[in-house]
Amino acid sequence: MSRIIILFLTLLLSLSSTLGAPYGGTRHRPVQWLTNFGGRIKADIEMTLAYKGGNxxxxxxxxxxxxxxxADxxxxDIVTNTTSNSITWRTPPYSTYPAGTTFILGVTDGSNNLSADWYDLTGLLKFEP
Structure with a gap:
């Protein structure tokens, strides 16, 4: 019985530490894309990627x-450790990947926290010429 209580307390403590706000209680908004991708990424163009939220x-x-x-x-990486809430990205040439390739784009908060509030992913985006 004491093992169950210890296990319960350990789980409770680990949840409370991972669910807490980062950096000493600072409030944050969930990270999210502002860019409307329209279901596709065109090859070899410059596009603006905009996002908000995080710490x-x-x-x-x-x-x-x-x-x-x-298989894998x-x-x-498009950019790491940027403090700008938008960037200009030159998409890869179409010949970089096989026909029928799709992309998922992601934006994560620089804190690398595993909580879902700290990142946003697109759905599958068709990579088109």
Missing amino acids: GYGWEIFYIPQWQGQ YHPV
């Missing part, structure tokens, strides 16, 4: 390319 100490922007038959998925 105000910076963001990291990335994309995850995916295509049929791919790896994020590709």
Whole structure:
């Protein structure tokens, strides 16, 4: 019985520390995209990526390319440790990835907290020429 109580208290304490606001109780807003992607990413163009929220100490922007038959998925950094709430991104040339590739774009708060409030992901976006 005492093991169950200890386990319960341990879980409760770990939840309270991960659910708390970062940096000494500072309030934050959830990170979210402001850019309307329209379901696609055009190849080899400059586009503005805009986002808001987080703790105000910076963001990291990335994309995850995916295509049929791919075994491993790896994020590709667009920018790390930026304090600007928008960036201009030159998308990759279409020949970089196989036909039918899709992207997921992500923005994360620079704190690297695992809470869902600290990042935002798009749905699958078609990568088009």
